[in-house]
Amino acid sequence: xxxxxxxxxxxxxxxxxxxxxxxxxxxxxxxxxxxxxxxxxxxxxxxxxxxxxxxxxxxxxxxxxxxxxxxxxxxxxxxxxxxxxxxxxxxxxxxxxxxxxxxxxxxxxxxxxxxxxxxxxxxxxxxxxxxxxxxxxxxxxxxxxxxxxxxxxxxxxxxxxxxxxxxxxxxxxxxxxxxxxxxxxxxxxxxxxxxxxxxxxxxxxxxxxxxxxxxxxxxxxxxxxxxxxxxxxxxxxxxxxxxxxxxxxxxxxxxxxxxxxxxxxxxxxxxxxxxxxxxxxxxxxxxxxxxxxxxxxxxxxxxxxxxxxxxxxxxxxxxxxxxxxxxxxxxxxxxxxxxxxxxxxxxxxxxxxxxxxxxxxxxxxxx
Ligand SMILES: *Cc1c(COP(=O)(O)O)cnc(C)c1O
Numbered sequence: 001x002x003x004x005x006x007x008x009x010x011x012x013x014x015x016x017x018x019x020x021x022x023x024x025x026x027x028x029x030x031x032x033x034x035x036x037x038x039x040x041x042x043x044x045x046x047x048x049x050x051x052x053x054x055x056x057x058x059x060x061x062x063x064x065x066x067x068x069x070x071x072x073x074x075x076x077x078x079x080x081x082x083x084x085x086x087x088x089x090x091x092x093x094x095x096x097x098x099x100x101x102x103x104x105x106x107x108x109x110x111x112x113x114x115x116x117x118x119x120x121x122x123x124x125x126x127x128x129x130x131x132x133x134x135x136x137x138x139x140x141x142x143x144x145x146x147x148x149x150x151x152x153x154x155x156x157x158x159x160x161x162x163x164x165x166x167x168x169x170x171x172x173x174x175x176x177x178x179x180x181x182x183x184x185x186x187x188x189x190x191x192x193x194x195x196x197x198x199x200x201x202x203x204x205x206x207x208x209x210x211x212x213x214x215x216x217x218x219x220x221x222x223x224x225x226x227x228x229x230x231x232x233x234x235x236x237x238x239x240x241x242x243x244x245x246x247x248x249x250x251x252x253x254x255x256x257x258x259x260x261x262x263x264x265x266x267x268x269x270x271x272x273x274x275x276x277x278x279x280x281x282x283x284x285x286x287x288x289x290x291x292x293x294x295x296x297x298x299x300x301x302x303x304x305x306x307x308x309x310x311x312x313x314x315x316x317x318x319x320x321x322x323x324x325x326x327x328x329x330x331x332x333x334x335x336x337x338x339x340x341x342x343x344x345x346x347x348x349x350x351x352x353x354x355x356x357x358x359x360x361x362x363x364x365x366x367x
Contacts, residue, residue: 049231068261089244114136171310219246287353317335
């Protein structure tokens with residue numbers, strides 16, 4: 001029965017986000033203990049959270065009766081120092097997903113256009129639709145961003161360009177020089193939202209922090225997260241780095257206590273644990289090389305990845321996803337991204353990677 005409520009008409013056209021399936025969900029469905037199941041579906045850190053983060057959160061628990069610091073003072077100070085920016089350059093979100101939504105509130109309305117690449121992160125189209133703006137999707141080149149074509153798509157109505165580097169779900173990336181030329185070419189009245197959720201996995205990332213700190217990039221917002229290399233996806237913490245004027249505008253949209261006390265404490269601990277970050281990067285680089293080697297041996301097409309996951313072409317992605325899931329390995333089908341022949345596998349521990357690949361081989365084996 002249709003609801004009698006006068007809902008926001010935009011809701012009808014909003015695609016819904018399909019997250020990776022939680023381990024507990026699949027365990028219930030298969031009647032297996034959760035410990036028998038591995039999840040290589042959401043690009044989480046397979047090494048877990050840092051021990052320093054856990055210890056800091058345990059200490060913070062005792063004050064759970066108090067509201068968190070709405071300005072996340074200590075976390076902001078610490079992060080600003082580590083990045084070499086001012087606290088006024090930073091805004092925190094409940095996941096960087098919330099930063100994407102702030103952008104919508106700040107810049108989008110029904111007369112606005114938003115430029116994205118084909119195979120872009122699913123949240124950009126969702127937020128664009130939420131604000132009834134027009135999505136302009138630029139065809140990908142070799143599964144990655146075609147930056148010149150994205151520039152050419154700018155019109156007087158363009159308000160935001162989203163670029164994820166590395167990109168999810170393809171794992172493609174653009175090199176630092178190419179990206180810099182693009183950043184220079186985006187007109188000042190268009191916000192370049194540069195999604196750097198996976199930047200910590202790059203060996204030679206473009207570093208725009210100094211330019212942002214000196215006020216030279218008023219139309220660039222970097223978006224980063226504690227969900228990936230820092231291993232804190234369950235806490236929901238992301239941040240934006242931008243010009244103080246842009247940050248001040250976004251701060252008006254942010255709800256006062258969007259970052260809870262445990263997240264603030266955990267993130268401070270995680271920032272101190274540089275060894276954990278290094279270990280995560282090493283495990284990831286090894287895992288990527290291992291998957292690439294095995295895919296080549298198996299003659300499976302894959303997209304070379306700069307992130308912590310890899311796309312591999314398996315034929316019927318939905319069937320392979322379901323088959324692997326029956327074997328206790330959760331990966332991500334890509335039909336929602338118009339990549340129905342592919343699945344996305346997050347890099348796990350070496351043991352998880354072996355189990356994931358064994359499941360894939362078993363599902364692909366001729367019957
Ligand atoms: C994982 C991811 C994020 C981070 O999301 P959070 O809300 O911070 O967990 C942002 N952008 C992309 C492209 C991602 O893949």
